Amino acid sequence: MFFKDINLFPYLESATNSFLSIELDPLHKFSDKITKQIEHIKEQMNTVIDLMNDSALSLDKKPLKDRLVSHQEDLNERNIQLEEITKQIRFKESQTSIDIIKFCAENFITFYETIADTEKKQLLNYLIKEIHVFKGDKTKDRQIKKVIYNFSTDDLSLV
Known part of the structure:
Protein backbone atom coordinates (compact mmCIF):
# COMPACT_ATOMS: atom_id res chain seq x y z
CA MET A 1 0.00 0.00 0.00
CA PHE A 2 1.38 3.40 -1.01
CA PHE A 3 0.52 5.16 2.30
CA LYS A 4 2.65 2.70 4.23
CA ASP A 5 5.77 4.18 2.60
CA ILE A 6 4.91 7.83 3.26
CA ASN A 7 5.38 9.87 6.42
CA LEU A 8 1.98 11.53 6.74
CA PHE A 9 2.82 13.29 10.00
CA PRO A 10 3.79 16.71 8.54
CA TYR A 11 0.67 16.81 6.36
CA LEU A 12 -1.68 15.70 9.13
CA GLU A 13 -0.03 18.11 11.59
CA SER A 14 -0.44 21.01 9.18
CA ALA A 15 -4.09 20.17 8.51
CA THR A 16 -4.81 19.72 12.22
CA ASN A 17 -3.11 23.00 13.11
CA SER A 18 -5.26 24.76 10.51
CA PHE A 19 -8.41 23.24 12.00
CA LEU A 20 -7.22 24.09 15.53
CA SER A 21 -6.60 27.67 14.46
CA ILE A 22 -10.18 27.88 13.23
CA GLU A 23 -11.34 26.66 16.65
CA LEU A 24 -8.86 28.70 18.70
CA ASP A 25 -9.36 32.12 17.11
CA PRO A 26 -12.93 32.57 18.42
CA LEU A 27 -11.87 31.29 21.86
CA HIS A 28 -9.01 33.82 22.02
CA LYS A 29 -11.37 36.62 20.94
CA PHE A 30 -13.93 35.59 23.56
CA SER A 31 -11.17 35.41 26.19
CA ASP A 32 -10.05 38.95 25.27
CA LYS A 33 -13.64 40.18 25.49
CA ILE A 34 -14.13 38.65 28.95
CA THR A 35 -10.79 40.07 30.13
CA LYS A 36 -11.91 43.57 29.08
CA GLN A 37 -15.24 43.06 30.87
CA ILE A 38 -13.35 42.02 34.02
CA GLU A 39 -11.22 45.17 33.86
CA HIS A 40 -14.33 47.31 33.39
CA ILE A 41 -16.09 45.69 36.37
CA LYS A 42 -12.99 46.26 38.53
CA GLU A 43 -13.00 49.93 37.54
CA GLN A 44 -16.68 50.18 38.46
CA MET A 45 -15.98 48.53 41.82
CA ASN A 46 -13.15 50.99 42.52
CA THR A 47 -15.50 53.88 41.72
CA VAL A 48 -18.10 52.57 44.16
CA ILE A 49 -15.43 52.03 46.84
CA ASP A 50 -14.16 55.59 46.29
CA LEU A 51 -17.71 56.93 46.71
CA MET A 52 -18.15 54.91 49.90
CA ASN A 53 -14.88 56.22 51.34
CA ASP A 54 -15.44 59.87 50.39
CA SER A 55 -16.36 61.60 53.64
CA ALA A 56 -17.18 64.84 51.81
CA LEU A 57 -20.20 63.14 50.25
CA SER A 58 -23.14 62.26 52.44
CA LEU A 59 -24.34 59.26 50.45
CA ASP A 60 -26.44 56.40 51.74
CA LYS A 61 -24.04 53.46 52.06
CA LYS A 62 -26.68 50.75 51.61
CA PRO A 63 -27.25 51.27 47.85
CA LEU A 64 -23.48 51.56 47.36
CA LYS A 65 -22.88 48.28 49.19
CA ASP A 66 -25.63 46.61 47.13
CA ARG A 67 -23.99 47.94 43.97
CA LEU A 68 -20.60 46.64 45.12
CA VAL A 69 -22.06 43.19 45.81
CA SER A 70 -23.66 43.18 42.34
CA HIS A 71 -20.32 44.08 40.73
CA GLN A 72 -18.59 41.34 42.73
CA GLU A 73 -21.12 38.77 41.52
CA ASP A 74 -20.56 39.90 37.92
CA LEU A 75 -16.80 39.72 38.46
CA ASN A 76 -17.04 36.18 39.86
CA GLU A 77 -19.17 35.07 36.92
CA ARG A 78 -16.73 36.54 34.37
CA ASN A 79 -13.74 34.97 36.16
CA ILE A 80 -15.41 31.56 35.97
CA GLN A 81 -16.10 32.08 32.25
CA LEU A 82 -12.49 33.13 31.67
CA GLU A 83 -11.20 30.10 33.55
CA GLU A 84 -13.34 27.75 31.41
CA ILE A 85 -12.23 29.39 28.16
CA THR A 86 -8.60 29.26 29.28
CA LYS A 87 -8.95 25.53 30.01
CA GLN A 88 -10.38 24.96 26.52
CA ILE A 89 -7.55 26.94 24.92
CA ARG A 90 -4.88 25.06 26.89
CA PHE A 91 -6.42 21.71 25.97
CA LYS A 92 -6.59 22.55 22.27
CA GLU A 93 -3.02 23.87 22.30
CA SER A 94 -1.67 20.90 24.23
CA GLN A 95 0.72 18.32 22.86
CA THR A 96 -2.04 15.72 23.11
CA SER A 97 -3.27 16.47 19.60
CA ILE A 98 0.29 16.25 18.24
CA ASP A 99 0.74 12.88 19.94
CA ILE A 100 -2.50 11.60 18.43
CA ILE A 101 -1.50 12.82 14.96
CA LYS A 102 1.93 11.24 15.28
CA PHE A 103 0.43 7.92 16.39
CA CYS A 104 -2.08 7.96 13.52
CA ALA A 105 0.60 8.79 10.97
CA GLU A 106 3.05 6.16 12.26
CA ASN A 107 0.32 3.53 12.54
CA PHE A 108 -1.76 4.58 9.58
CA ILE A 109 -3.08 1.15 8.65
CA THR A 110 -4.19 0.43 12.23
CA PHE A 111 -5.70 3.91 12.47
CA TYR A 112 -7.48 3.48 9.13
CA GLU A 113 -8.92 0.11 10.14
CA SER A 152 2.22 17.23 -3.39
CA THR A 153 3.94 13.96 -2.53
CA ASP A 154 7.22 15.90 -2.88
CA ASP A 155 6.25 17.75 0.30
CA LEU A 156 6.14 14.51 2.26
CA SER A 157 9.31 13.01 3.60
CA LEU A 158 9.69 9.31 2.86
CA VAL A 159 10.21 6.92 5.73
Missing part, protein backbone atom coordinates in the same frame (compact mmCIF):
# COMPACT_ATOMS: atom_id res chain seq x y z
CA THR A 114 -10.34 1.50 13.40
CA ILE A 115 -12.25 4.48 11.98
CA ALA A 116 -15.82 4.24 10.73
CA ASP A 117 -16.57 3.81 7.03
CA THR A 118 -17.89 7.36 6.71
CA GLU A 119 -14.67 8.68 8.28
CA LYS A 120 -12.61 6.52 5.88
CA LYS A 121 -14.49 8.03 2.97
CA GLN A 122 -13.97 11.57 4.31
CA LEU A 123 -10.27 10.95 4.85
CA LEU A 124 -9.73 9.54 1.37
CA ASN A 125 -11.74 12.38 -0.21
CA TYR A 126 -9.56 14.80 1.73
CA LEU A 127 -6.31 13.15 0.61
CA ILE A 128 -7.15 12.10 -2.96
CA LYS A 129 -8.27 14.49 -5.68
CA GLU A 130 -8.67 12.05 -8.58
CA ILE A 131 -8.10 8.41 -9.47
CA HIS A 132 -7.50 7.48 -13.10
CA VAL A 133 -8.12 3.86 -14.08
CA PHE A 134 -7.50 1.68 -17.11
CA LYS A 135 -10.74 0.58 -18.73
CA GLY A 136 -11.81 -3.01 -18.39
CA ASP A 137 -14.73 -5.11 -19.51
CA LYS A 138 -15.73 -5.72 -15.91
CA THR A 139 -15.25 -3.62 -12.80
CA LYS A 140 -12.75 -6.09 -11.38
CA ASP A 141 -10.72 -5.89 -14.61
CA ARG A 142 -10.01 -2.19 -14.08
CA GLN A 143 -6.62 -1.20 -12.68
CA ILE A 144 -5.40 2.07 -11.23
CA LYS A 145 -3.42 4.11 -13.74
CA LYS A 146 -2.72 7.23 -11.68
CA VAL A 147 -3.66 8.82 -8.34
CA ILE A 148 -3.74 12.61 -8.02
CA TYR A 149 -3.53 13.82 -4.43
CA ASN A 150 -4.79 17.02 -2.87
CA PHE A 151 -1.19 17.67 -1.84
Whole structure:
Protein backbone atom coordinates (compact mmCIF):
# COMPACT_ATOMS: atom_id res chain seq x y z
CA MET A 1 0.00 0.00 0.00
CA PHE A 2 1.38 3.40 -1.01
CA PHE A 3 0.52 5.16 2.30
CA LYS A 4 2.65 2.70 4.23
CA ASP A 5 5.77 4.18 2.60
CA ILE A 6 4.91 7.83 3.26
CA ASN A 7 5.38 9.87 6.42
CA LEU A 8 1.98 11.53 6.74
CA PHE A 9 2.82 13.29 10.00
CA PRO A 10 3.79 16.71 8.54
CA TYR A 11 0.67 16.81 6.36
CA LEU A 12 -1.68 15.70 9.13
CA GLU A 13 -0.03 18.11 11.59
CA SER A 14 -0.44 21.01 9.18
CA ALA A 15 -4.09 20.17 8.51
CA THR A 16 -4.81 19.72 12.22
CA ASN A 17 -3.11 23.00 13.11
CA SER A 18 -5.26 24.76 10.51
CA PHE A 19 -8.41 23.24 12.00
CA LEU A 20 -7.22 24.09 15.53
CA SER A 21 -6.60 27.67 14.46
CA ILE A 22 -10.18 27.88 13.23
CA GLU A 23 -11.34 26.66 16.65
CA LEU A 24 -8.86 28.70 18.70
CA ASP A 25 -9.36 32.12 17.11
CA PRO A 26 -12.93 32.57 18.42
CA LEU A 27 -11.87 31.29 21.86
CA HIS A 28 -9.01 33.82 22.02
CA LYS A 29 -11.37 36.62 20.94
CA PHE A 30 -13.93 35.59 23.56
CA SER A 31 -11.17 35.41 26.19
CA ASP A 32 -10.05 38.95 25.27
CA LYS A 33 -13.64 40.18 25.49
CA ILE A 34 -14.13 38.65 28.95
CA THR A 35 -10.79 40.07 30.13
CA LYS A 36 -11.91 43.57 29.08
CA GLN A 37 -15.24 43.06 30.87
CA ILE A 38 -13.35 42.02 34.02
CA GLU A 39 -11.22 45.17 33.86
CA HIS A 40 -14.33 47.31 33.39
CA ILE A 41 -16.09 45.69 36.37
CA LYS A 42 -12.99 46.26 38.53
CA GLU A 43 -13.00 49.93 37.54
CA GLN A 44 -16.68 50.18 38.46
CA MET A 45 -15.98 48.53 41.82
CA ASN A 46 -13.15 50.99 42.52
CA THR A 47 -15.50 53.88 41.72
CA VAL A 48 -18.10 52.57 44.16
CA ILE A 49 -15.43 52.03 46.84
CA ASP A 50 -14.16 55.59 46.29
CA LEU A 51 -17.71 56.93 46.71
CA MET A 52 -18.15 54.91 49.90
CA ASN A 53 -14.88 56.22 51.34
CA ASP A 54 -15.44 59.87 50.39
CA SER A 55 -16.36 61.60 53.64
CA ALA A 56 -17.18 64.84 51.81
CA LEU A 57 -20.20 63.14 50.25
CA SER A 58 -23.14 62.26 52.44
CA LEU A 59 -24.34 59.26 50.45
CA ASP A 60 -26.44 56.40 51.74
CA LYS A 61 -24.04 53.46 52.06
CA LYS A 62 -26.68 50.75 51.61
CA PRO A 63 -27.25 51.27 47.85
CA LEU A 64 -23.48 51.56 47.36
CA LYS A 65 -22.88 48.28 49.19
CA ASP A 66 -25.63 46.61 47.13
CA ARG A 67 -23.99 47.94 43.97
CA LEU A 68 -20.60 46.64 45.12
CA VAL A 69 -22.06 43.19 45.81
CA SER A 70 -23.66 43.18 42.34
CA HIS A 71 -20.32 44.08 40.73
CA GLN A 72 -18.59 41.34 42.73
CA GLU A 73 -21.12 38.77 41.52
CA ASP A 74 -20.56 39.90 37.92
CA LEU A 75 -16.80 39.72 38.46
CA ASN A 76 -17.04 36.18 39.86
CA GLU A 77 -19.17 35.07 36.92
CA ARG A 78 -16.73 36.54 34.37
CA ASN A 79 -13.74 34.97 36.16
CA ILE A 80 -15.41 31.56 35.97
CA GLN A 81 -16.10 32.08 32.25
CA LEU A 82 -12.49 33.13 31.67
CA GLU A 83 -11.20 30.10 33.55
CA GLU A 84 -13.34 27.75 31.41
CA ILE A 85 -12.23 29.39 28.16
CA THR A 86 -8.60 29.26 29.28
CA LYS A 87 -8.95 25.53 30.01
CA GLN A 88 -10.38 24.96 26.52
CA ILE A 89 -7.55 26.94 24.92
CA ARG A 90 -4.88 25.06 26.89
CA PHE A 91 -6.42 21.71 25.97
CA LYS A 92 -6.59 22.55 22.27
CA GLU A 93 -3.02 23.87 22.30
CA SER A 94 -1.67 20.90 24.23
CA GLN A 95 0.72 18.32 22.86
CA THR A 96 -2.04 15.72 23.11
CA SER A 97 -3.27 16.47 19.60
CA ILE A 98 0.29 16.25 18.24
CA ASP A 99 0.74 12.88 19.94
CA ILE A 100 -2.50 11.60 18.43
CA ILE A 101 -1.50 12.82 14.96
CA LYS A 102 1.93 11.24 15.28
CA PHE A 103 0.43 7.92 16.39
CA CYS A 104 -2.08 7.96 13.52
CA ALA A 105 0.60 8.79 10.97
CA GLU A 106 3.05 6.16 12.26
CA ASN A 107 0.32 3.53 12.54
CA PHE A 108 -1.76 4.58 9.58
CA ILE A 109 -3.08 1.15 8.65
CA THR A 110 -4.19 0.43 12.23
CA PHE A 111 -5.70 3.91 12.47
CA TYR A 112 -7.48 3.48 9.13
CA GLU A 113 -8.92 0.11 10.14
CA THR A 114 -10.34 1.50 13.40
CA ILE A 115 -12.25 4.48 11.98
CA ALA A 116 -15.82 4.24 10.73
CA ASP A 117 -16.57 3.81 7.03
CA THR A 118 -17.89 7.36 6.71
CA GLU A 119 -14.67 8.68 8.28
CA LYS A 120 -12.61 6.52 5.88
CA LYS A 121 -14.49 8.03 2.97
CA GLN A 122 -13.97 11.57 4.31
CA LEU A 123 -10.27 10.95 4.85
CA LEU A 124 -9.73 9.54 1.37
CA ASN A 125 -11.74 12.38 -0.21
CA TYR A 126 -9.56 14.80 1.73
CA LEU A 127 -6.31 13.15 0.61
CA ILE A 128 -7.15 12.10 -2.96
CA LYS A 129 -8.27 14.49 -5.68
CA GLU A 130 -8.67 12.05 -8.58
CA ILE A 131 -8.10 8.41 -9.47
CA HIS A 132 -7.50 7.48 -13.10
CA VAL A 133 -8.12 3.86 -14.08
CA PHE A 134 -7.50 1.68 -17.11
CA LYS A 135 -10.74 0.58 -18.73
CA GLY A 136 -11.81 -3.01 -18.39
CA ASP A 137 -14.73 -5.11 -19.51
CA LYS A 138 -15.73 -5.72 -15.91
CA THR A 139 -15.25 -3.62 -12.80
CA LYS A 140 -12.75 -6.09 -11.38
CA ASP A 141 -10.72 -5.89 -14.61
CA ARG A 142 -10.01 -2.19 -14.08
CA GLN A 143 -6.62 -1.20 -12.68
CA ILE A 144 -5.40 2.07 -11.23
CA LYS A 145 -3.42 4.11 -13.74
CA LYS A 146 -2.72 7.23 -11.68
CA VAL A 147 -3.66 8.82 -8.34
CA ILE A 148 -3.74 12.61 -8.02
CA TYR A 149 -3.53 13.82 -4.43
CA ASN A 150 -4.79 17.02 -2.87
CA PHE A 151 -1.19 17.67 -1.84
CA SER A 152 2.22 17.23 -3.39
CA THR A 153 3.94 13.96 -2.53
CA ASP A 154 7.22 15.90 -2.88
CA ASP A 155 6.25 17.75 0.30
CA LEU A 156 6.14 14.51 2.26
CA SER A 157 9.31 13.01 3.60
CA LEU A 158 9.69 9.31 2.86
CA VAL A 159 10.21 6.92 5.73
